Amino acid sequence: MPTPLTHPLAGRHALVTGGGSGIGAAVARQLVAAGAKVTVMGRRQDVLDALVATLPDQFHAVVADVADATQVTAAFASARNRFGPVQILINNAGQATSAPILKTDEALWQQMLAVNLTGTFLCSQAALPDMLQAGWGRVVNMASTAGLTGYAYVSAYCAAKHGVIGLTRALALEVAKKGITVNAVCPGYTDTDLLSDSIDNVMQKTGRSSVAARAGFAAGNPQGQLVQPLEVADTVLWLCGTGASAVTGQSIPVCGGEIMS
Known part of the structure; x- marks a missing residue:
């Protein structure tokens, strides 16, 4: 029979955007491995369905754009209908588009703010009533090392992720006495499809090979490697557990020492 040690999040409902x-x-x-029921939210039904098919009793999929308040409201209603109140929120949805500041038009600026910052705000606002009622909750915002420092050619993305960290700190103070923690995780360059798109962009603009472009992204990491998704996920899992109950308002880099705070 499962024990709290092996399934510390048993009975919890988590929602993960992106x-x-x-x-x-x-x-x-x-x-899910820690015992939670998980609603996954995203914009691509086929990708979500593929994940849900692996464990249909533990996963629920809902299609929504996190930057659209109406869609977010409907998504949370669907999540509650399937697994009950949301007690854990992982604001992971994000986009990163690069451009020099003089080629960053208003549409690009607004898109980076909408997905990375406004989406985090809307989903947090949608989840908080459940957490307040339960007297327990975990919000983990996926920021970036770009929220802790500056990078050239991604000014809009950096601004949005700095905003996520500011929102994290403010919200953490607001709910500190309510049994709810709010933290940010700040990955460095991570081996995902998002990075693959950036590598393709470097190849197109510079003519560098895929290997060279990939090495360029890894070079900023003192460990000389890209961060792996599981390394980020383990940090998130820890923040959702009881062992991190006194950790709130923090921005935790997962970047091989690129940023030290």
Whole structure:
């Protein structure tokens, strides 16, 4: 019979945005392994369905754009209908598009803010009533090392992720006495499809090979390697457990020492 030690999140319902692939899927799998029921939210039905098919009793899929308040409301209603109140929220959905500042038009600027920052706000707002009622909750926002420092050619993305960290700190203080923790995880360059798109972009603009472009991203990591999704997921899982109950308002780098805080 499962014990709290082997299934510490048994009875908890977690919702993971951007949960169909990459870091989001790794987080979703770790949460299920810890005993949680998990709703995965994303924009691609086929990707979500593929994950749900692996454990249909533990996963639920809902299609939504996190930057659309109406869609977020409907998504949370579907999640509650399937697994009950949401007690763990992983704000993982995000996009990263690069451009020099003088070529960053308003549409790109607004898109980076909408997906990375507004989506985090809307989903947090949707989840909090359940957590407040339960007197327990975990919010983990997927920021980035770009939320802790600056990177050239991604000003809009950096601004959005800095905003996520500011939101994390403010919300953590607001709910600190309510049994709810709010933290940010800040991965460095991670081996996901999002990075693959960046590698393709470097190849197209510079003519460098895939191997060279990939090595360029890994070079900033003192360990000389890309972060793996499971390494990020393990950090998220720890923040969701009882052992991290006194950890709130923090921004935790997972980047091989690139950023030290």
